[in-house]
Amino acid sequence: MEAVLFFIAAIGALGGAIGVIALRNPFYGVLALIAHLFSLAVLFLLLTAAFVAAAQVVVYAGAVMVLYVFVVAYVGGGTESAWEPIPGQRFLAPLLGIALFVELAVAVLSSSLLALGHDGPHVNPGFGDPAAIGYLLLEKFLIPFEASSMLLMLAAVGAIVLAARRDPGEGAARGSSEHSSEAPAERSEDPLAAPAHAGGAPS
Amino acid sequence: MSIEWYVVLSALLFATGAMGILIRRSPVVILLCLELMLNAGNLALVAFSRMVGNQQGQVFALVVMVIAACEVVVGLGLIVAIFRRRLPLDIDELRELRG
Numbered sequence: 001m002e003a004v005l006f007f008i009a010a011i012g013a014l015g016g017a018i019g020v021i022a023l024r025n026p027f028y029g030v031l032a033l034i035a036h037l038f039s040l041a042v043l044f045l046l047l048t049a050a051f052v053a054a055a056q057v058v059v060y061a062g063a064v065m066v067l068y069v070f071v072v073a074y075v076g077g078g079t080e081s082a083w084e085p086i087p088g089q090r091f092l093a094p095l096l097g098i099a100l101f102v103e104l105a106v107a108v109l110s111s112s113l114l115a116l117g118h119d120g121p122h123v124n125p126g127f128g129d130p131a132a133i134g135y136l137l138l139e140k141f142l143i144p145f146e147a148s149s150m151l152l153m154l155a156a157v158g159a160i161v162l163a164a165r166r167d168p169g170e171g172a173a174r175g176s177s178e179h180s181s182e183a184p185a186e187r188s189e190d191p192l193a194a195p196a197h198a199g200g201a202p203s
Numbered sequence: 204m205s206i207e208w209y210v211v212l213s214a215l216l217f218a219t220g221a222m223g224i225l226i227r228r229s230p231v232v233i234l235l236c237l238e239l240m241l242n243a244g245n246l247a248l249v250a251f252s253r254m255v256g257n258q259q260g261q262v263f264a265l266v267v268m269v270i271a272a273c274e275v276v277v278g279l280g281l282i283v284a285i286f287r288r289r290l291p292l293d294i295d296e297l298r299e300l301r302g
Contacts, residue, residue, distance in 0.1 A: 006208065006209075010208075013212070013216060014212070014216065014219070017216050017219040017220065017223075017239050018219060020223060020232070020235050020236060020239060021219060021220075021226060021236060021239075026229060026231045029231075029232055029235050030235065033235050037242065040242055040245070040246060043212075043246060043249075044246075044249055047209065047249050047253040048253060049252070049261050049264070051265075052245075052249060052265060055265060056268070059272070060268060060272075063272075064271070064275050067276070068234075068235070068279070071231065071279045071283060072231055074286070075231070075282060075283070075292060089225070092225075093222055093225035093226045094226070096221075096222070097218045097219065097221055097225065098218070098222075100217070100218045100222075101214055101215055101217075104214035104218065105211055105214050105215075108207070108214060109207060109210075121254075121255075122256075123253075127258060128252075132258055133258065136258055136259060137262060140259075141259075141262050144262075144266060148269040148270075152272065152273060154273075155272070155273035155274075156276060158280065159276045159277055159279070159280035160280075162283070163279075163280040163283040165287070
């Protein structure tokens with residue numbers, strides 16, 4: 001039963017991964033990644049990591065993927081050009097990927113990892129449930145927990161700074177008087193200011 | 204179910220994500236492939252945690268998920284900024300830094 005579930009979830013995860021790299025439309029790629037994440041959550045449940053599986057479904061497949069869907073809907077699909085800066089890149093890349101997999105598999109399977117036991121040790125029923133993970137997070141790993149929350153806040157602030165709507169052309173197109181006084185100060189600290197492309201007002 | 208199956212599957216997913224990064228050109232899809240690689244690392248972490256019988260590996264997996272969320276937020280912010288400035292969303296054309 002466990003083997004059947006593992007193979008179903010493994011095929012789902014692998015199919016989702018191949019869908020992400022093979023589908024032309026990025027929107028379908030996001031959907032394939034959601035399928036991949038759900039399959040991974042099943043694998044986490046098989047590994048008795050209930051809280052990680054729940055966080056995977058709720059946070060990852062829920063919130064993060066919604067962000068992806070919004071951005072894909074905003075920037076549009078777009079077609080990838082057939083121009084190749086490196087000749088033969090389409091053929092070299094799968095070869096390198098297969099070589100990487102063979103190398104990783106050999107490195108893992110030829111190590112002393114097999115001596116650790118096949119099914120893993122017997123664990124008590126509370127292994128990996130939210131209470132146990134919560135104790136670990138808030139007692140033993142309190143500093144990393146706070147550091148990661150700080151990192152999340154910094155990332156949110158950074159994303160706001162990066163994606164804020166403050167193009168010089170945008171301010172001129174809007175033409176409002178209260179923005180005209182502060183527009184030059186904002187323009188000077190714009191890290192991504194591209195003067196050659198700032199002519200047209202963005203959509 | 205033997206643990207090394209999980210590790211080999213994790214290696215396979217990681218190689219798939221790396222191949223996607225090498226093949227694709229759209230920054231959005233490259234971020235998706237980065238997610239694939241981070242999730243492969245997560246699977247290996249949880250598998251090793253189960254193999255050792257210690258829950259601390261699952262805490263590592265949660266921290267990796269936080270890192271992935273930060274990477275997504277900053278990466279998508281960059282993509283939105285590129286799109287706003289009407290630059291091409293193609294990593295082979297955004298090569299001004301390369302000289």
